[in-house]
Amino acid sequence: MTGTPINSRPFWEEYFVTDWASNGGPGQSRHFMLQLLYHLPSPDLGWLLATAPTVLDWGCATGEGTAVLANVLPNSNVTGLDFASLAIGTATERHPEASFLWHPEGFIEGAFDVIVSSNCLEHFDDPLRVASDHLQNCRYLYIVLVPYREHPLHDQHFAQFRDESFPEQLGSFSRIAVQPFPVENEYWPGWQVLAAYGSADYLRLREPPDPAAPTISSVRHLLGQL
16 A cells, blocks of 8 residues: 555545455444443434434445444435445445445435444544544434543554543534443454434434333343343
8 A cells, every 4th residue: 555645535546455354343333332332422322213313324434334224224215325436335235224335535424313433533633523524424423432531542543532532512513422342352452432412403302311211121131142
């Protein structure tokens, strides 16, 4: 990849050919999405399970995390989007339970009830600007998962995330969760942090369900076993 700018589309097109699988990318994507859902606050997990929203996995790579979303939320319309055409071609072949979109700039076309992005924002110099752009296409709930207090930064990472990295307001969306947690060292040598934001419409819909409700507790148990 000599001469190819890090995190450019040519960089990732080549990376998906040469290094993604050998560096455990598919397993990492699956594990991170399972952890994202497991650590999501009960009101938000309950809402996802009860309402069958449209869901976009932004920066989906070869779709393993997207497939987790589709399997845990079988009544939802789940779509993955990436700017690497090879990744989207692979995802489409491997994961028929979800839909996949390619855009050479990663632009989101249309609106989704929920947008999820796992381990993507750290690749940008100005991750909050990227997140704010996403919110233009998000109706209700925006969820991100990124490395927590990463030091030193991986050579592909341009931003470090701490608790204070997530403002109370992001555009018209309000912060509803910032949750750091450890992950298995096989997938990441440190912690991750989940942040969630809700629109004003979502905050009116959001209700605090009983965390021990059969549906939520059974899904959490399942996620913990996978």
